[in-house]
Amino acid sequence: MFPPETDNAALRYWFALAKVQEPPDDEATRRLFGETITGRVAWDEAKLGPVLDSNLDALRSMQRATKLPVCNWGFDYRNGAKNPLWFGMRARLLSHLNALQGMREMADGDSRTAVDTWLAGVHFGQDMSSSGPMIGALIAQAIILDNLQPLVDSARQGKLNNEQKTELSVFVKTIPEDGFDWGAAWGVEFAIGDQFLQKSRTTGKPQSDDKIRPYEEYMLAAQAALREPPAEAKARVDDLESKIRRLGKVEQNLIPSIRATNEARIRLATAHRELMQALSTR
Numbered sequence: 001m002f003p004p005e006t007d008n009a010a011l012r013y014w015f016a017l018a019k020v021q022e023p024p025d026d027e028a029t030r031r032l033f034g035e036t037i038t039g040r041v042a043w044d045e046a047k048l049g050p051v052l053d054s055n056l057d058a059l060r061s062m063q064r065a066t067k068l069p070v071c072n073w074g075f076d077y078r079n080g081a082k083n084p085l086w087f088g089m090r091a092r093l094l095s096h097l098n099a100l101q102g103m104r105e106m107a108d109g110d111s112r113t114a115v116d117t118w119l120a121g122v123h124f125g126q127d128m129s130s131s132g133p134m135i136g137a138l139i140a141q142a143i144i145l146d147n148l149q150p151l152v153d154s155a156r157q158g159k160l161n162n163e164q165k166t167e168l169s170v171f172v173k174t175i176p177e178d179g180f181d182w183g184a185a186w187g188v189e190f191a192i193g194d195q196f197l198q199k200s201r202t203t204g205k206p207q208s209d210d211k212i213r214p215y216e217e218y219m220l221a222a223q224a225a226l227r228e229p230p231a232e233a234k235a236r237v238d239d240l241e242s243k244i245r246r247l248g249k250v251e252q253n254l255i256p257s258i259r260a261t262n263e264a265r266i267r268l269a270t271a272h273r274e275l276m277q278a279l280s281t282r
Helices: 009-019 027-037 045-053 056-065 085-107 111-128 134-156 162-172 182-201 209-225 234-246 249-253 258-280
Strands: none
Touching: 009 056, 009 085, 009 111, 027 045, 027 085, 045 056, 045 085, 056 085, 056 111, 085 111, 085 134, 111 134, 111 162, 134 162, 134 182, 134 258, 162 258, 182 209, 182 249, 182 258, 209 234, 209 249, 209 258, 234 258
């Protein structure tokens, strides 16, 4: 008998990240890799096919993980754990490889599989945002954009038939315009900062309640703003930007940029809107 399968996608993603292999470290391949991802050049099977072939196991592991119901990465933020640098770099590489795999499938004339591949990449990005602070959310935003853009390009270039456009349109409407719940990531950031301030108060670095309370109020207001549609949140973000200077230097250093966060949301919302517009064109 096999042991019960996990329902936590993160465990499968860890395996996928461990299996990822870097593309050849030469200038020509790096340039072609980057230009193909951004859509500036067409897919080149002879030069990039071997890169994907060496990463098919990692890609399949990631794509299967996107079908699981929950994702908890397991970082012990309560005790000071941070997302390691290699984690974000490998996640972006895996996302780029997935986007290229969809381009390869599209070049082979298999548009249905290509769409499924890119949607798996979008789901991977959403899962990257789960149970983590703002750095995870920003990595997630980039991953979603990696895989949304080729969907936009394919729809605009007439590579999807009307049935595919209709099916994809129904699915995309279920995706939040800004990708995921940014307020949840901000809440993790809030908890980390608040715990630091509370510990400082009891370890000889006193932070009075008069300083901690404004920090908490600011973070709660920011979290609420990030749960509004990104365009509508701009006025509240501007107000919060002006208020941050009233906090102490320590508190300010604990707070990510609310403006940069909302601008990242706006970029996702723009790509989401462009995809819906491209899918509505017959």
